[in-house]
Amino acid sequence: MHFLDQLALGFSVVFTVQNLVYCFIGCFLGTLVGVLPGLGPVPTIAMLLPLTFGVEPVSALIMLAGLYYGSQYGGSTTAILINLPGESASIVTAIDGHQMARKGRAGTALATAAIGSFFAGTVATLLIACFAPLLAQFALQFGAPEYFSLMVLGLSASALMASGSFLKAIAMILLGILLGISGDDLYTGLPRLTFGIHDMGDGMEFVSIAMGVFGLSEIMKNLETEPERNVVVRTVKGLWLSRKDFAEIAAPVVRGTALGSILGVLPGGGALLASFASYFLEKRIAENPEKFGKGAIAGLAGPESANNAGAQTSFIPMLTLGIPSNAVMALMLAALIMQGITPGPNVINEQPQLFWGLIVSMWIGNLMLLVLNLPLIGIWVKLLMVPYRVLFPAIMTFGCIGVFTVNNNTFDVYAMAVFGIVGYILMKLDFEPAPLLLGFVLGPLLEENLIRSMLLSQGDARIFVQRPISATLLTLALLTIILVMIPALRKKRAVIFAE
Structure with missing residues (x-):
């Protein structure tokens, strides 16, 4: 199909x-999530997953x-106006954006963020x-051996996402894999890692884990250290740039x-x-x-x-290879699987309306975000004044309803x-939850392709090399x-020589 025909389909x-x-x-909720500190796209998407069925x-x-x-757009608003990034990627935006606001150039800063975001998107x-x-x-x-090796690469690269200990990142990946392969074995039908709990026969529910590890634990952390919000500018003017700007x-x-564009494709980038x-x-x-500064x-x-x-x-890697490069893409991958779509290179050929529809929607969405962000600045400023202790009961209520409606099973709510609690403890111990989520999503695919490869080679592991x-x-x-591992080894070596 010609490129223009594909775009026309989209x-x-x-x-x-x-x-x-x-x-x-999606764009409106994304902006809202970005504006309100303490939410973020991962728990919000986890909460909305059940509603997509x-x-x-x-x-x-x-x-x-x-x-x-959309959350990338919205996060810049709080970063500029109150020096509090609504989304992690907006941390850098706060450095100079907030200083511009303090100098009376909040409108210029917000317009710069919106125009730059629109062009980049x-x-x-x-x-x-x-x-x-x-x-x-x-x-x-790719055959089964190539997919197995690709999953190994994706999981090893996910360690790059963790800013702390490499061993802790590996531990989270392994925990995610164990949770992902729990339930009845596909080939033998025997239960494994179910601990005698009947409700775990079909495995752990992805939404319960995602909403618990990312949603509830994030709520606990934010309630523990809710920051002050001092809005520098309550009325924003001059929402356009001069020729010099x-x-x-x-x-x-x-x-x-x-x-x-380059770094976004890389796992952990x-x-x-x-x-x-x-x-x-x-x-x-x-x-x-x-x-x-x-x-x-x-x-x-x-x-x-x-x-x-x-x-x-x-x-790109999520749609074409079925490999998520970050926690949000892992949730997107789970959404595809829940809809009965096998992620990977065949999506473009077997589901062209989905692939090209998503591509074109990004253009439309970026235009919507440009229109949304600038005229609605006044509303976003007012929302910034809402205390988090007022927001979290509503977030928890929607989360519980969403998780329950997946299977109409209260066990999933208890699991969440x-x-x-587990996610909160892990964060306190400096274990980052993102590798766990990637391990949970890729674990079953890793196991399936390993078994297929062994069957193809009649048990000869050399097939992978x-x-x-x-x-x-x-x-x-x-x-x-x-x-x-190199930075950790260098640090250890420096300590040894220092002694």
Whole structure:
């Protein structure tokens, strides 16, 4: 199918009343989630997953995608106005954005964030449309051994997402795999890791784990340390840029878009890494680096563009290979599986309306977000004044209702509560939950492809290194582990020599 025909198919899918409404809902909720500190896209998407069961797969994915990249937009509002990032990728935005607001340039800062985000999102979506089909075409050469090696690479690379101990990240991945393969064995029918609990016969429910580990634990943490919100500007004016401002942000926006588009594809990369990398790049090449941290518009434009580009290109490995590059993509992958769609390279050929509909919806969604963010600034400012202790009961209520409606089973609600406590304890012990979620999603796929590979080779494990693509992927996985371990080994060596 020709590229223009594929885009035409995407536009025909999106331009229905139903899908436009879902796109708007996703973008609006994403902005809201980004504006309100303490929510974030991961617990919100986990909470909304059960509500997508009665919805067409393409509509559900359009809404969830809009929520994700919409949260990148909304997070900049709180970062600029109250120096409190509503989303983790907006941490860098607060550095110069808030200083601009303190100097009376809040409108300019918000306009810069919106325009940079819109440009980056548009370009990143074009890159997905161009390169994702090529990657999927290559992935069609994969058999069971290649998929097993790809899963190993994805899991080893997910250790990059953890900012703390490498061993703790590996422990979380293994815990996620064990939870993912619990329940009745597909080949023998025998129960495993069910601890005699009948309700665990079909395995743990993904929504219960995601909502518990990310949603409830996040609520506990925020209630423990709810920060003060001091809004610098209550009435925002001048929501447009001068010619001089446009000239100053043009190059940083382009560089941030390029950097974010590349880093977004990498496992463990995404929006957060892209925004930090863009900020350091802009500061390094700036003529007056001393202005950074004091309200430099380039220090706002580059990172904002980078985090939105990174958020959108992170869809490429998820859609084409079935490998999530971050926790949000793991939730997206789970949404596909719940809808009965097998993620991987065949999605583009077997579900072209879903793939191209999602691509086109990103263009439409970015336009909606540009329209939403600037005129509704007054509403977002008022929402910033709502105390978190008022918000969390509503969040918990919707979470419990959502988890219960998946199987109409109270066991899932109890499981969510248990994993909420477990998630809170893990955060206190500096265990990051994202690798656990990736392990849970990829664990069953890893096991399935391992068994298929062993059946193909009649039990000969050399099949994984005898096939070139599989051997290359395993080598990359080994290199990833080595790269992650090098800083820890250097630190240990320095301690030994110091003694």
